[in-house]
Amino acid sequence: MQPTLTTGAESLELSWPDGTIGQFPFIWLRDTDPSGFHPQTGERVFELTSVELDIAPTHVELAPGKLMVTWPGAQEPSAFDLEWIKAHRPGQRRADPAVVEPVLWRSELGGEGVPRHDAAGIMSSDAALSEWMADCKRYGLAIVTGLADNTDAGMDVARRVGHLRETNFGLTFEVMSKPDPNNLAYTSVALPLHTDLTNQELPPGFQFLHCMANEAQGGGSTFCDGAAAAEDLRKEDAEAFELLTSITIPFRFHDKVTDIRSRKAVITLDSDGDVSEICFNAHLADILDLNPEQMPAYYRAYRKFMGMLRAPKYGIALRLSGGEMVVFDNRRVLHGRESFDPSTGFRHLHGCYVDRGELDSRLRVVAAQA
Amino acid sequence: MQPTLTTGAESLELSWPDGTIGQFPFIWLRDTDPSGFHPQTGERVFELTSVELDIAPTHVELAPGKLMVTWPGAQEPSAFDLEWIKAHRPGQRRADPAVVEPVLWRSELGGEGVPRHDAAGIMSSDAALSEWMADCKRYGLAIVTGLADNTDAGMDVARRVGHLRETNFGLTFEVMSKPDPNNLAYTSVALPLHTDLTNQELPPGFQFLHCMANEAQGGGSTFCDGAAAAEDLRKEDAEAFELLTSITIPFRFHDKVTDIRSRKAVITLDSDGDVSEICFNAHLADILDLNPEQMPAYYRAYRKFMGMLRAPKYGIALRLSGGEMVVFDNRRVLHGRESFDPSTGFRHLHGCYVDRGELDSRLRVVAAQA
Structure with a gap:
């Protein structure tokens, strides 16, 4: 299900039909751009000091299954998978298979x-x-x-x-x-x-x-x-x-x-x-x-x-x-x-x-x- | 140099000629009794739950180089070396050869x-x-x-x-x-x-x-x-x-x-x-x-x-x-x-x-x- 997109002054909002709402600050989107991670090691290679804190996209749009964000001077837009970005929305702790609810015993x-x-x-x-x-x-x-x-x-x-x-x-x-x-x-x-x-x-x-x-x-x-x-x-x-x-x-x-x-x-x-x-x-x-x-x-x-x-x-x-x-x-x-x-x-x-x-x-x- | 000894209701005080004053709660003295540590491993074997919190000695005295504390029902008094107890007085951090003052550099x-x-x-x-x-x-x-x-x-x-x-x-x-x-x-x-x-x-x-x-x-x-x-x-x-x-x-x-x-x-x-x-x-x-x-x-x-x-x-x-x-x-x-x-x-x-x-x-x- 596609979310609806609202663009604000410092962030954008995605609202999904199931009621989930995500707030995505522009600086987070820039820092989290999938192309900023090394293809083999998965480590972040994007250097945060290379952009300004108040960076804002020149264009934002929804494509099938994707959020496309175009940055000033960038050749390619950042392409976020919508399921991925929903799971990783700010304020949401990442799912972790290592979390096991303890059973306290006496x-x-x-x-x-x-x-x-x-x-x-x-x-x-x-x-x-x-x-x-x-x-x-x-x-x-x-x-x-x-x-x-x-x-x-x-x-x-x-x-x-x-x-x-x-x-x-x-x-x-x-x-x-x-x-x-x-x-x-x-x-x-x-x-x-x-x-x-x-x-x-x-x-x-x-x-x-x-x-x-x-x-x-x-x-x-x-x-x-x-x-x-x-x-x-x-x-x-x-x-x-x-x-x-x-x-x-x-x-x-x-x-x-x-x-x-x-x-x-x-x-x-x-x-x-x-x-x-x-x-x-x-x-x-x-x-x-x-x-x-x-x-x-x-x-x-x-x-x-x-x-x-x-x-x-x-x-x-x-x-x-x-x-x-x-x-x-x-x-x-x-x-x-x-x-x-x-x-x-x-x-x-x-x-x-x-x-x-x-x-x-x-x-x-x-x-x-x- | 021998300290002077003052016994209070819940602790005793030792005052050394160099101005050092130590306050020694009775429960600390009982817990710290040298005979409560294993002779080979140095680990504490004294069980704190075996005494009451308000334990008080029946007799306290200074002997040459020693503080002697007699507990109710105990056969032997606790004997504390005075130099040791001065160095370990409550509120005093133990001397540590691993503490090295950092030199910050640019x-x-x-x-x-x-x-x-x-x-x-x-x-x-x-x-x-x-x-x-x-x-x-x-x-x-x-x-x-x-x-x-x-x-x-x-x-x-x-x-x-x-x-x-x-x-x-x-x-x-x-x-x-x-x-x-x-x-x-x-x-x-x-x-x-x-x-x-x-x-x-x-x-x-x-x-x-x-x-x-x-x-x-x-x-x-x-x-x-x-x-x-x-x-x-x-x-x-x-x-x-x-x-x-x-x-x-x-x-x-x-x-x-x-x-x-x-x-x-x-x-x-x-x-x-x-x-x-x-x-x-x-x-x-x-x-x-x-x-x-x-x-x-x-x-x-x-x-x-x-x-x-x-x-x-x-x-x-x-x-x-x-x-x-x-x-x-x-x-x-x-x-x-x-x-x-x-x-x-x-x-x-x-x-x-x-x-x-x-x-x-x-x-x-x-x-x-x-």
């Missing part, structure tokens, strides 16, 4: 409610890959089953998403009790719920933990949806929520070869005001350096949220078996484990990270090819 | 003003490594000289800092004219000044470009200190500066296997209000999706800053020779190149990235060992 989900996806399907089918990745975003947590008993098997699934995120713990890491540990994960003590590497400017996105063996007494895994707890905090205690979203606190990891520090708010909101990230790691929280006057209120807020994260209302327990891999959004879902007794059996998880941007990219590419 | 710096450091020194001496890394932070730009004529030589220098940051272009990349390019860098066209990978949630920090050959006509390198231009914009045009720091715009890179998108402000400030990051890449700027009413003011601000970045006042030119490597903070210093004629000779740069957090970590570790 303890009612239970370990049995965690989505499970078979490794063979993920490895062989783009549709299965995409469904699994969407669950990883929706719940922030999914289990991959049927992995072969070697350390490559889980990492191969991770690489179906994208390249691994290297950290100071390596490209991959072994979670097991080790001598001279530089990290509590490498002991047998209980780990209360936390997110990893809050001391990094960009904490890793999705974490993959492939269970190679879990024969020790204890060592169960625990998870909690930090976004759900944060949304409840917002309703129950607006002052605490405000402090945790606005005040940054220092985090630090250091050992003999590393000293990585960053400041983070415990709860981060996106531009729509939704919870987009949780940074909670009491182990890596550095000496608190707020002004003494801020401390009573901040400690109250922080301890309250900490208590919620440890409460039965939010946590679920899982006992991973060999051949299973848990995958979770480390920037949303907190993980922890019970202590275990290394003398009763071997417990070994093989892990890696892949960042959120990689997973979103793969979702878009698979959607474009489908 | 075209007067000239290519000859760019600091130069010899690769052999960096590879063999921690002091030379540290001086070079400090220059990389101070100027956002430094040249490494005397590299061997193989692609490992430059990457080995980068790995002296930390692990490489992998991107969709690989762990390392070759900047040369290629058939079927997915990126303008891989053509021979001129590249106006830009920062790389603004489409990523965390654009890469330091970029390393080892010049293997530069024999083609043209192909000179250009650089500009985006922080200097941004600070000038703040003085000259507060409205434009405000828009560029507060409004996020979409960036996107896509090819057959990748579709990575992110929203970014062109100028980002740190908590002190200083410019901490520039994201400027007209090639990767996606179709602008702001509301049409915002567009005239935003385009004015964006185009003005773009014009400054292209102005002779800010740019410097460098002609890299084989065996030289330019290293720059991709989140501060924009880079570009003149077009070149691939029929007149070979131009080949071998590149990689290392993130800011890695460089800061190495600065701290070297300082701690010095």
Whole structure:
């Protein structure tokens, strides 16, 4: 259906029969001219400084399926596809196959409610890959089953998403009790719920933990949806929520070869005001350096949220078996484990990270090819 | 020198003879008790939810070099080293060897003003490594000289800092004219000044470009200190500066296997209000999706800053020779190149990235060992 066209002093308006109205400033039309993008790379090569801000077309007309805009001195008019320009009208966010509505969960989900996806399907089918990745975003947590008993098997699934995120713990890491540990994960003590590497400017996105063996007494895994707890905090205690979203606190990891520090708010909101990230790691929280006057209120807020994260209302327990891999959004879902007794059996998880941007990219590419 | 101690209702105060006064809330002292940190990993194992917010000590006293705080029910008092607690008093930012005061520069710096450091020194001496890394932070730009004529030589220098940051272009990349390019860098066209990978949630920090050959006509390198231009914009045009720091715009890179998108402000400030990051890449700027009413003011601000970045006042030119490597903070210093004629000779740069957090970590570790 062709729109109707109205030309104003600084913009033109297209009005479609379905009620959609687009306002198109002339400078936007000039900047967005399809011929200003490189034919092979798709990158913009048009140089905005080459035109004046108050540029106006000498002629505008509708052709079948096209909007034709002629600029002063230009040899060819800019030709915009009408469906394209409708989808890209200013003020309209671009459609994005990587946007998956999150499903917030609490303890009612239970370990049995965690989505499970078979490794063979993920490895062989783009549709299965995409469904699994969407669950990883929706719940922030999914289990991959049927992995072969070697350390490559889980990492191969991770690489179906994208390249691994290297950290100071390596490209991959072994979670097991080790001598001279530089990290509590490498002991047998209980780990209360936390997110990893809050001391990094960009904490890793999705974490993959492939269970190679879990024969020790204890060592169960625990998870909690930090976004759900944060949304409840917002309703129950607006002052605490405000402090945790606005005040940054220092985090630090250091050992003999590393000293990585960053400041983070415990709860981060996106531009729509939704919870987009949780940074909670009491182990890596550095000496608190707020002004003494801020401390009573901040400690109250922080301890309250900490208590919620440890409460039965939010946590679920899982006992991973060999051949299973848990995958979770480390920037949303907190993980922890019970202590275990290394003398009763071997417990070994093989892990890696892949960042959120990689997973979103793969979702878009698979959607474009489908 | 021993401080004097005053105990209040919710905190205690230490007052040193040099005039330093520290206020120490009781809850902070409990949370910061040195025995609450793991002896091997240094991580906090104390669980804040195990005590009440209004906890107060039963006894406080000064001992030689120590503050001793006894908690209700505790077997041992918390023992704080007085020098340590003075340095870590609330409201005092921790000393950080990675903080290097930036020197903003404009075209007067000239290519000859760019600091130069010899690769052999960096590879063999921690002091030379540290001086070079400090220059990389101070100027956002430094040249490494005397590299061997193989692609490992430059990457080995980068790995002296930390692990490489992998991107969709690989762990390392070759900047040369290629058939079927997915990126303008891989053509021979001129590249106006830009920062790389603004489409990523965390654009890469330091970029390393080892010049293997530069024999083609043209192909000179250009650089500009985006922080200097941004600070000038703040003085000259507060409205434009405000828009560029507060409004996020979409960036996107896509090819057959990748579709990575992110929203970014062109100028980002740190908590002190200083410019901490520039994201400027007209090639990767996606179709602008702001509301049409915002567009005239935003385009004015964006185009003005773009014009400054292209102005002779800010740019410097460098002609890299084989065996030289330019290293720059991709989140501060924009880079570009003149077009070149691939029929007149070979131009080949071998590149990689290392993130800011890695460089800061190495600065701290070297300082701690010095």
